Amino acid sequence: MKGRAFGNTHVGKVRPKNEDFFAIDPSIGLFVVADGLGGRMSGDKASYEATQTFVEVVKENYKKIKDPKVLLRKAFLEASRNTYRVSTSDEYYGAMTTFTALFLHGKRYYVVHVGDTRAYLLRYGKFFRQITEDDTQAMELVRRGALDPEDAETHPSKHVLTKALGYKETVIPKLYTGYVVDGDRFLLLSDGAYLYFSQEELKDILKKYSPKEAVDLIIELANDRGGEDNITAVVVEVLKSDAGLLDRIKALMEVI
Amino acid sequence: MEEKGSTPEQQKDQEKKKALLPISIGETVGRKYRIRKKIASGGMADVFEAEQITLRRKVALKVLKDIFADSEDARTMFYREAQMVAQELDHPNIVKVYDFGEHKGRFYIVMYYVNGVTLDEYIQERGPLPVEEALKITVEILKALDYAHRKGIVHRDIKPGNIMLSTDGRVYLLDFGIADLVMQAQKRRRSIPGTPEYMAPEQFRDKVDHRSDIYSVGVLLYEMLTGKTPFALSDEEKDRVKKAVRDDKEEKDQTIWVLQRKIFSEVPPPPSSKNPEVPPQVDEIVMKAIHKMPSERFQSAYEFIQAILDTGLVKDETIQLENMEIPDRNLSVRGGYVQEEEVSGTKITQFIPIEEEGEAEFEFEEVEANPGRWKVYLLLIFTLFIIIAGIVALLFIL
Numbered sequence: 127m128k129g130r131a132f133g134n135t136h137v138g139k140v141r142p143k144n145e146d147f148f149a150i151d152p153s154i155g156l157f158v159v160a161d162g163l164g165g166r167m168s169g170d171k172a173s174y175e176a177t178q179t180f181v182e183v184v185k186e187n188y189k190k191i192k193d194p195k196v197l198l199r200k201a202f203l204e205a206s207r208n209t210y211r212v213s214t215s216d217e218y219y220g221a222m223t224t225f226t227a228l229f230l231h232g233k234r235y236y237v238v239h240v241g242d243t244r245a246y247l248l249r250y251g252k253f254f255r256q257i258t259e260d261d262t263q264a265m266e267l268v269r270r271g272a273l274d275p276e277d278a279e280t281h282p283s284k285h286v287l288t289k290a291l292g293y294k295e296t297v298i299p300k301l302y303t304g305y306v307v308d309g310d311r312f313l314l315l316s317d318g319a320y321l322y323f324s325q326e327e328l329k330d331i332l333k334k335y336s337p338k339e340a341v342d343l344i345i346e347l348a349n350d351r352g353g354e355d356n357i358t359a360v361v362v363e364v365l366k367s368d369a370g371l372l373d374r375i376k377a378l379m380e381v382i
Numbered sequence: 383m384e385e386k387g388s389t390p391e392q393q394k395d396q397e398k399k400k401a402l403l404p405i406s407i408g409e410t411v412g413r414k415y416r417i418r419k420k421i422a423s424g425g426m427a428d429v430f431e432a433e434q435i436t437l438r439r440k441v442a443l444k445v446l447k448d449i450f451a452d453s454e455d456a457r458t459m460f461y462r463e464a465q466m467v468a469q470e471l472d473h474p475n476i477v478k479v480y481d482f483g484e485h486k487g488r489f490y491i492v493m494y495y496v497n498g499v500t501l502d503e504y505i506q507e508r509g510p511l512p513v514e515e516a517l518k519i520t521v522e523i524l525k526a527l528d529y530a531h532r533k534g535i536v537h538r539d540i541k542p543g544n545i546m547l548s549t550d551g552r553v554y555l556l557d558f559g560i561a562d563l564v565m566q567a568q569k570r571r572r573s574i575p576g577t578p579e580y581m582a583p584e585q586f587r588d589k590v591d592h593r594s595d596i597y598s599v600g601v602l603l604y605e606m607l608t609g610k611t612p613f614a615l616s617d618e619e620k621d622r623v624k625k626a627v628r629d630d631k632e633e634k635d636q637t638i639w640v641l642q643r644k645i646f647s648e649v650p651p652p653p654s655s656k657n658p659e660v661p662p663q664v665d666e667i668v669m670k671a672i673h674k675m676p677s678e679r680f681q682s683a684y685e686f687i688q689a690i691l692d693t694g695l696v697k698d699e700t701i702q703l704e705n706m707e708i709p710d711r712n713l714s715v716r717g718g719y720v721q722e723e724e725v726s727g728t729k730i731t732q733f734i735p736i737e738e739e740g741e742a743e744f745e746f747e748e749v750e751a752n753p754g755r756w757k758v759y760l761l762l763i764f765t766l767f768i769i770i771a772g773i774v775a776l777l778f779i780l
Contacts, residue, residue, distance in 0.1 A: 127744070131742050131744065133717065133718075144716045147717045151719070153720075153744070155744055174716075178731055185731070230744075
């Protein structure tokens with residue numbers, strides 16, 4: 127697989143410090159965005175700790191564990207444990223973080239996810255969708271049929287997380303996977319970023335610009351529109367995948 | 383001046399300008415300075431470590447937050463202040479200003495890079511300082527102030543964050559002139575300016591003269607001796623504030639009000655009540671410096687220095703920073719490219735700031751994966767096709 131990626135983060139215009147964290151590891155195709163919260167201002171420690179642990183464990187076991195799902199689960203559990211340790215320490219009591227990681231491996235992508243950071247996918251320049259489902263109370267209500275999906279975006283409980291790293295020792299993530307084809311563009315965002323964009327606009331930006339241009343633009347616009355929270359964006363563009371003809375057909379089926 | 387009578391387009395431009403872009407690592411400012419990393423971030427400015435490209439020297443580049451280069455007035459004021467500091471203030475205890483200008487709609491100032499720690503960090507690391515050391519540092523600060531006051535320049539924002547101790551034991555005062563500019567800008571925005579803990583009562587009423595600086599130095603000395611500012615809220619008071627407010631912003635505002643009330647009306651306990659090492663004559667000096675009436679304080683920095691030297695407690699004027707580690711000030715890294723580094727046998731994962739690197743390219747082999755039955759079929763069909771084509775071609779030729 128071949129491609130290019132860029133990511134950046136900005137404190138925004140209101141918050142005193144940046145509690146988001148992101149990582150890009152082009153050598154193994156791993157991309158992470160985490161949004162720290164809670165603990166009277168030590169969310170930054172949680173997002174850092176989770177990302178750091180996760181990346182380290184994946185790198186360490188990359189060659190040893192062949193099954194990417196097993197590899198990601200292991201890394202996530204370790205990250206979960208470490209974040210919980212931080213969260214229960216005196217210094218950073220109550221620190222938690224959301225976590226979304228994209229892993230490109232073989233012919234497929236894998237997304238491990240907890241919280242309300244998001245992963246999106248643009249395929250063939252036409253099909254744009256959100257891969258992850260937010261772990262928020264609003265989405266929980268949607269799942270139970272108590273709330274219309276359209277209303278979820280504006281519902282007051284959309285900021286209330288039902289899951290985050292750090293609130294207990296073993297947090298079980300959601301895992302999404304699918305084929306990767308040439309031209310796929312992945313987008314990881316913290317809520318401070320997607321808060322200011324419609325799906326249509328994100329799709330447009332992703333389609334028109336290179337990863338760096340897209341990230342710069344998203345951060346600039348989010349700041350222009352208020353910058354109320356920390357803003358983080360990572361864009362990954364796959365230039366050449368290892369997908370065969372059949373994989374491509376399957377990949378198309380995934381999005382239409 | 384050209385702002386007047388602007389067309390709608392120009393107004394739009396103006397509005398666009400207000401949404402200022404962040405300064406990023408690796409960027410070149412004023413064609414002369416390359417930004418290396420962010421080393422401090424405060425209410426009124428961000429400070430970057432930068433390299434002056436031609437001279438290859440390290441400088442500190444301060445980007446002001448609250449006053450924007452969007453009006454001729456702001457520009458005039460900023461240039462006047464910056465020029466004044468650069469021309470008038472040449473003193474070993476005052477950080478030298480090399481240059482200033484505008485970048486991305488913001489003002490910046492280029493200064494001497496002090497390799498050391500702020501007094502803030504020093505106190506946090508050490509707790510209360512030994513009496514002699516606290517007095518020595520105070521004398522150095524006062525020397526800078528004595529020099530500036532004689533030229534009619536008041537600092538207005540003396541606080542531990544504005545004082546640096548270099549590794550070779552020198553004391554530097556930062557931010558002359560700038561403090562005032564920023565405070566005025568903040569006031570226009572109706573936010574509470576300055577750092578209230580160190581502000582003299584009259585400063586809240588906008589009546590400032592050089593004796594307000596004397597007061598602030600008194601607070602500073604108090605803090606060095608006891609580890610706390612004289613009007614710092616007790617835990618009980620903090621709890622009371624916390625209970626009365628709904629969010630962080632309200633808490634901050636409320637805290638400032640409580641502080642202000644105490645600054646106006648309370649006489650703080652002398653330093654010796656919190657640190658028994660403090661001798662009575664030092665108590666006396668501190669309490670005189672932080673008197674609520676300017677006329678009851680030391681009337682000049684010089685007088686203040688004399689009082690300290692008269693105690694006979696300052697024997698040798700050199701200051702030594704013992705085992706002080708310079709903290710890693712790279713505040714800008716909230717992620718980046720993953721890089722592994724081996725430090726004495728253990729692998730450390732680091733995150734390299736992205737701005738320096740640009741887009742990352744990745745390429746990796748298809749990992750193992752079953753060679754794909756599909757591919758085998760494809761190969762089979764392909765060879766079959768070639769064979770048939772060959773036969774057909776042969777038939778044609780024959």
